[in-house]
Amino acid sequence: MAFPDIQSFMRLLEQRGELLRVTTPVSRELEITEIADRMVKQGGPALLFENVLGSDYPVAIGLLGTKERVALALGVDDLDGLAGKVRTLIDLSGGGSRLGLLSNVTKLRDAMNLPPRRVRNAPVQEVVWRGDEVDLSKIPVLKCWPLDGGPFVTLPLVITKDPETGERNMGMYRVQVMSKNSTGMHWQRHKTGTKHLEKAKKLGQKLEVAVAIGGDPALIYAATAPLPPVPGLDEFALAGYLRGQRYPVARGVTVDLDVPANAEFVLEGYVDPSEDWVMEGPFGDHTGFYTLPDLYPHFHVTAVTMRRSPVYPATIVGRPPMEDAYLIEASERLFLPAAQLIIPEIVDYHMPPAGVAHNLVFVSIKKSYPGQAYKVANGLFGLGQMMFAKVIVVLDEDVTVTDFDAVWREVTQKAVPGRDTLTTRGPIDVLDHSSRGWGYGGKLIIDATTKRPEEVGSAASSRPDQAGDTLAPEGFTPRAAHDLPTFDGVLAQRQTPDGYWLVALHKTRAGQARDLAAAFAAHPAAHGIRHLLICDDLTDVNDIQDVWWTILNNIDAERDVWVQGELLAWDGAQKLPEEGFVREWPPKIVMDKDIVDRVDRLWNVYGLPETLR
Numbered sequence: 001m002a003f004p005d006i007q008s009f010m011r012l013l014e015q016r017g018e019l020l021r022v023t024t025p026v027s028r029e030l031e032i033t034e035i036a037d038r039m040v041k042q043g044g045p046a047l048l049f050e051n052v053l054g055s056d057y058p059v060a061i062g063l064l065g066t067k068e069r070v071a072l073a074l075g076v077d078d079l080d081g082l083a084g085k086v087r088t089l090i091d092l093s094g095g096g097s098r099l100g101l102l103s104n105v106t107k108l109r110d111a112m113n114l115p116p117r118r119v120r121n122a123p124v125q126e127v128v129w130r131g132d133e134v135d136l137s138k139i140p141v142l143k144c145w146p147l148d149g150g151p152f153v154t155l156p157l158v159i160t161k162d163p164e165t166g167e168r169n170m171g172m173y174r175v176q177v178m179s180k181n182s183t184g185m186h187w188q189r190h191k192t193g194t195k196h197l198e199k200a201k202k203l204g205q206k207l208e209v210a211v212a213i214g215g216d217p218a219l220i221y222a223a224t225a226p227l228p229p230v231p232g233l234d235e236f237a238l239a240g241y242l243r244g245q246r247y248p249v250a251r252g253v254t255v256d257l258d259v260p261a262n263a264e265f266v267l268e269g270y271v272d273p274s275e276d277w278v279m280e281g282p283f284g285d286h287t288g289f290y291t292l293p294d295l296y297p298h299f300h301v302t303a304v305t306m307r308r309s310p311v312y313p314a315t316i317v318g319r320p321p322m323e324d325a326y327l328i329e330a331s332e333r334l335f336l337p338a339a340q341l342i343i344p345e346i347v348d349y350h351m352p353p354a355g356v357a358h359n360l361v362f363v364s365i366k367k368s369y370p371g372q373a374y375k376v377a378n379g380l381f382g383l384g385q386m387m388f389a390k391v392i393v394v395l396d397e398d399v400t401v402t403d404f405d406a407v408w409r410e411v412t413q414k415a416v417p418g419r420d421t422l423t424t425r426g427p428i429d430v431l432d433h434s435s436r437g438w439g440y441g442g443k444l445i446i447d448a449t450t451k452r453p454e455e456v457g458s459a460a461s462s463r464p465d466q467a468g469d470t471l472a473p474e475g476f477t478p479r480a481a482h483d484l485p486t487f488d489g490v491l492a493q494r495q496t497p498d499g500y501w502l503v504a505l506h507k508t509r510a511g512q513a514r515d516l517a518a519a520f521a522a523h524p525a526a527h528g529i530r531h532l533l534i535c536d537d538l539t540d541v542n543d544i545q546d547v548w549w550t551i552l553n554n555i556d557a558e559r560d561v562w563v564q565g566e567l568l569a570w571d572g573a574q575k576l577p578e579e580g581f582v583r584e585w586p587p588k589i590v591m592d593k594d595i596v597d598r599v600d601r602l603w604n605v606y607g608l609p610e611t612l613r
Contacts, residue, residue, distance in 0.1 A: 002075065002243035003216040005123070005262040006313055009073060010048065010060060018069060019046040019060075022606050027053050028151070029143040032061065033316050034591055034599045035606065040065040040316075040323050044612040048311070055140035060313045062323060064217065070326045073217030074242050079333045085242075087337040114237035115246060122250035122261035124212075129304040130254070134181040136301065139265060141177050144316050145284030146592045149293060151177045152283060154315045157212040157223045157235075158185070159257050160196045163203050168258065169193065170235035172223040175211055175267075175299070176280050184280035185209070185271055185297040188430045189439060197297060201273035208255040209271055209299055214264030214313050218242040224327050225334065226385040236260075254303040264310040269301040284589040287356050287553055288319035291431055292586050318589045320353035320549060328357050343379045345372065350401040354545045358388040358429045359552035362401040365394060370454040373447035374422060381426055381443065388429040390557060393446045405498075405544070411448045412499040412530040417568035420447040420455075423558045433586050434575065435556050442558025476528040485523045487516050492541045499530040501567075502547050506537040510578035513571040521565035532569045538588055539572075 003009045013019035026032055026049050036047060039062055046062040046069070064070050071078050076085070129135070141151040153175035160169050169192040176184040187193040200207035214220075222235040222242070236258070240247040249258040255268045277295035285291040315323050328351055340346050349363040365376050373394035380386045395401065399410055415421065421444065428441040435441025447455075478495030489506040496502070501520065505513060513534045520526055535541070535550045551572035555561060560571040575581035603613050 002218070002245050003073070005216050006060070006063070006214045006220075006264060007311055009063065009217050010046070010311070012072075013046055013063065013069065014048075017045065019048060019063075020608065021048045021050055022608070023050050024602065024606050025051045025053055026606075028055065028059070028140045030146065030592065030595045031599065032059060032142055032314075033144045034595050035608070036061045036316055037318065037322075037591070038599075039608075039612060041321060042612045044609070052140040055138060055312075057138075057140055057310055057312050059140050059142070060311050061315060063313060064220070064315075064326055065323045067326050067329060070217075070221070070330050074221060074330060075218070075244065079330055082330060082333040083336045086334055114233070114240050116236040116240060116249045116258065117246040118258070119248045119250055119261050122248075122259075123307050124214075124259065124261060124263040124266050125250060125253060125305045126308045127306045128253055130302070134301050134304050136177050136180055136183070136267075136304070139304075140312050142314050142316070145290070145318065145589050146595075147282050147290055147587070148284055149176060149279075149281045153177070153183070153211065153213060154317065155213060155220060155313050157215060157219065157260065157263070158193060159210040159212065159259060160193050160207060161257055162196055163199045163205065163207065168234045168236065169196065170223050174283060176283070178278060178298070181301045183211075183267075183299045183301070184278055185299040186280060187297060190427070190430070197271060197273055200271075206270040206272045208252075208257055209269055210252050210255055210257045210259045211267040211299075212260050212263040213266070214311070215239075215260040215262055216243065219247065219260055220313075221327060221330060224324075225331050228338070228384055252303075253305060259305075264313065265304065265306045267299075267301050268303040268305070269299055271297045271299050273297075282586075284318050285431055286317035286322065286324050287431055287433075288549060289433060289553060289588055290586045292433075292584055320356055320545075322353075324357075325353040328353075339380075339383060342383065343376055345376060347397045348401050349380075352402075352404055352548075354404070354548040355391070355552050356549070358385070359390045359432075360548070361386070361389045361392045362407050363392060363394055364397050364399050364401050365449065366397050367449050370452045373449050374445060377445040378424075381424075387427045389443065390428065390432070390441075390555075391444045391446070391552060393448055395448050396450055399448075407448075408500070409498045411446055413448075414450060415446050415448045415530075417530065417566065418563040420451070421445065421561075421563075421568060422447075423561065425558060432553075433583065434554050434560075436559060438583070441556045442560075444557035444561055479525050484525050485520060487519055488512070489537075490516070491537055494541050495525070495529065496544075499528060501526070501529045501532045502541040502544075503532070503534045504537055504539045504541050505534050505573050507573045507576070510576050513573045514569075517562075517564045517569035517571070521567055521569070526565065526567060529567050532564065532567050533572065534570060535572045536574055 049059040052059050141153055143151045156175045158171050158173050173186045197207050219239040222239040236247045248261040250261040252259050252268045259266045278298045279293050280296040281293040282290045317324055345365045347364040351357050351361050377392040424443050426443055428435040430439040478497055481494050484493050491506055492504045494502050533551050539550045540546045551570050554572040562569055574585050
């Protein structure tokens, strides 16, 4: 099903009971975030806030906040259907016979839907603000988290054009409102927008930019998708393929750029590469931590176009699970066939929400020779944005990669610390706060496949006689917390039946985590333990998702993961300057208590289900 625009998608959601209207006046500063955060974490409906203080426009949020809504938005019964669509498109088989060629006609017709089509009358250009009329404060842009540097557009479709080749790009880069007619432009060093700006600078010209807000759900998803650099394949083309018809675009009113004709708002303008950059942030990011302030390009808005009755669509990012987890899962399904085309032994892969996309990848393979797990992991590190992956766990083909607990049980059963773990280095997401350098750090491969004879003793191990099939001792029983050893700074701890020792540590001195690991590994309570997970003092050791989320955010794998005795120690505590960590450590995102209390008091006034409070 192709949706003409986001409002038609909203109408269908409302008919299905998947969208609720809130007529009570609400603040765009923090209050909407707190309500929406509760909804998405409970798998609740999308919300339409019809009365946003200080703005004439309603806010829609959580439209893609469940796996089922994302599938509906992309025209499939479930997200696995995306893999089928792509596999059909790339499998142009059938041989050279007439019947074989005819079997590809439907596939080629689908491919012809890729180029966008130009329209003259665009709904998004029904109202136009130019010059002094531009006032971004009239648009209900949200301030999402207490320490945010200001309001941020969180679903922006940022459109630029290569100054040399004319090739389009659309990306979803957060946009901080700086004034009534300017914003920051969060182009990271690996992003195409940065490359376009660098080319404009060499040519001595300004770079035109359009920021679309809205469109239809397929386009919003496409802006997040990690597209490969294939000539002619851009986000408009992907959206056209997903919706089964060419995407409608219009020429901007003040920029020579194609913009989605069915958007709700479009901000048009330019970035001047000769200007000084502006300080942008902090921002409560998808990692669940704040991204600290930094310098980014300055976007000058020359015009704002919109519908006569627009809706402002937004999302929030932060501590998982969040709405972006379902967009990430859609990308997993969409690009699985392409990954299998390049690395054919891949059966399936998954990036769990606790890993906030790049921090953790589970991949199952058809294994036929020793060392194949490392071949696959290193191959993944070379595939597009998978280069940012921090930890890759390789599993046998019969393991369900979406079963988080089952995967970690496989790790304790089939991966000997040291023998079946390998650290390396490479590019890291620039939003990662714990890496050894900005955008550069350590990576970890865990081979949790069944071992072949050549792999058992192929490297030094404290247990060279182990075949790797059953590592946990028979009848292992975790010790109760009161039977575990004490150590300075330990606030809470527990052991799990599958061999994990979880510790929340209040860190006050350099080397404290390493000293703890040495002491605990030497204690009798370590018998049967395979992994010691040391977290910060804000971690709930009774919530395994919280533990892994903290660990994966707070480690540089080369520096912070090591073999200690017979276990693998993970230091997910804060790093200190005294330990040689020279970067500033960001805080975790936590909502202000007064906002939480306000939402608690008004929950019934909002008219929201008590079960989702």
